[in-house]
Amino acid sequence: MSSVTATPATGAPATAPAPRGRRAHTRRRHGFGFWAVAFAFTSVMAFATVPAPLYVIYQARDGFPTFTTTIVFAAYGLGVVGSLWLAGHLSDVHGRRPLILVSIALELVAAVLFLVWNDVSGLIVARLVTGLGVGTLTATATAHLGELKVRATGDESSAKGASVAAGVVNLGGLSLGALVGGALAEFVGQPLMVPYVVFVVALAIAFVVVLAVPETVDRPTEPVRYHPQRLQAPEGHGAAFWAAGTGAFAALAVQGLFTSVAPTFLGTTFHVTDRLAAGATTFGVFAASALSQVVFAKLPQRTQIRLGVVLLVGGLAVLAVSAVVLQVAGFIGGGVVAGAGVGLLFRASIGSAGALVGPEERGGVLAATFLIAYAGLTVPVVAVGAALLVLPTLPVLIGYVVLVAALAVFAGARLAARA
Template sequence: MSPTAAPAPSVRTPSEPAPAPRGRRAHSRRRHGAGAWAVAFAFLTVMAFATVPAPLYVIYQARDGFPTFTTTVVFAAYGVGVVVSLFLAGHLSDVHGRRPLVLASVAIELVAAVLFLVWNDVAGLVVARLVTGLGVGLVTATATAHLAELRVRATGSSDAARGASVVAGAVNLGGLSLGALVGGALAEFVGQPLVVPYVVIVVALVVAFVAVLAAPETVDRSEQPVPYRPQRIAAPEGQAGAFWAAGVAAFAALAVQGLFTSVAPTFLGTTFHVTDRLAAGATTFGVFAASALSQIVFARLSQQRQIRLGLVLLVGGLVVLAGAAVFLQVAGFIGGGVVAGAGVGLLFRAAIARAGSLVGPEQRGGVLAATFLVAYAGLTVPVVAVGAALLVLPTLPVLLGYVVFVVVLALVAGTRLASRAG
């Protein structure tokens, strides 16, 4: 009898469940399911920390007497941190694993929270926000990919990746909404408004770090050293049109969010004379909560319909917001922002999902990092431009110009994205 040839070694992509004996399969699935919850909590906490200072800027500004432009510089430092982190390390989870980078992100945010507590003059705020951005840039693409892979392994079905993308988008924007509300509420009702919010975040980050330690890894690391290179902002081969349509649509979506996490409290104070810290936080919360909720409510729509509905809501909401600013209707300003936020959620999720679908799991972290890199430029560049314009122009013309810019950009990019979506 001739000898039987040895079977060829199998190649397992990061999103495929590892073969396991039946007796261990149920335990493995439960472990991956619990890991998904742990990563989602860490992702939520990191993103919440990003907006905790938003309703506190007016307190810093009143205490130190700096102009609105300084507020935009402090906020821009966060955006710069995100972009630098995405450029240098956002793709490294494809090589070194998802869990180490999620843990590194949480650790960086702990450093940032301590900086807010011990160094809270203007220079300290800039440094702390820069460090915050570094942690956020590290976690966005990594946690998005990690959640999808954990859910696939927990369920044994590749279809779970779509549901995980909904969860990742909702956690991303939901965390941003929660942070603003928590920061505003603690600042309004608890003593030491520039201390207590950061202490609460420190506790949450420590819990998140411990939880992620138990989460399974989903990437098989190469045994051979992989040369380091920064993230390339390049489309996958043959997918340039789809990649850039997704990136610019995400840029436009986050440009709306940037307005409400940086200078919206100033607009409320100067135009509508609303100086309540909880109101400032609740306004930002409403915009981001609508972004997260719309992704869940309309998750069953096709990607093309989500984009089109998102454009209608985003453009309609911004038109209402601009009209309310002209006619001094604070309810219309906030309501328009919430409606626009719902549109942002749909457009942003569709853009990220489209970008992630362009490649296989082995390249997904890098492509998502590149897309987030383009998107977070929308959170930074337009806001700095607004801050600079406010040095020489009244508030209302600056706001209206910002709205026109975002509307045109969203319509152009969103229309192109919808034409390429299924």
């Protein structure tokens, strides 16, 4: 126990600093917690994109149209948005660790559903549950990583490095899942089972290690009335909040394209049906998103935002032109370049939103920002699927590119002005 002394002025008891050995032990625990949460965050986000290269297999097996693929994907987005609205902010009250454990448990349920119920209706339910887990996790883990890092180092400035790590883990995990799913589907038997078995093991390990992670939120002594996440800007920060939300929306709209219908575009437009190629394409886009955050981390924030917009818009332009002239290398390469821009714009958006408030409100503000972001992951993709029922592929793709590029330019200009 800590020793207690009296203050000279008042005689009131004051807690003496903890012994140096105890402080070192506490920092080691928080350092371990940082890596444990990072592993869990990576595992959950990777699991979220495992089905991306497998949709073509499901589609060929069951004969459903591309629009059905977008419905399956939309179920995931609906789950993410729903859980962000209902529970994404609850870690500010109930603690970070319990919400992370709930998220991992939901992903384990989803993995089992993929294994035992893999017709179209089962896919929709499994993707819905996957989204519920991801929505519960994203804002919570992002806030938890920053708090653990500060307590592990004793340096408030380390929160910035934790923000980079959170962005890399988020988008890097998404890239890893697509690659693992595609590689296992191509080189291992039972492609609609083995990828999910692998992640059952990874998620179970993540659940166990998170049990040992220190909590960083003090629960309130009085009961707090429950309410869903309010989609509103912090007082006095309306313009900055909505600029951040628009940037995050545009960034994930690009990612949504490559986790839903891009493999179908590759197969129908470019006649590329290799499962690993489909997974590698999604991996390349998400990996570029994660890598750009590391490579350009030392640039001034305003420069990162402007570079992100240039890369995102330029990459989408190359992608669209390549689709017109039927150059698959340009289509994939344009996606990778756009992905690099996504990483910079997404991290700037989330970082800008999180910096608007103090720790006691950060989980809620981040949840609101992620809510807008995942609407970008879902709504445009469903619109693409619906448009493909009545329009050819090419004009739909070009329209998508123009809309997302315009949103990115709009948000980037406002974020850069405030950086």
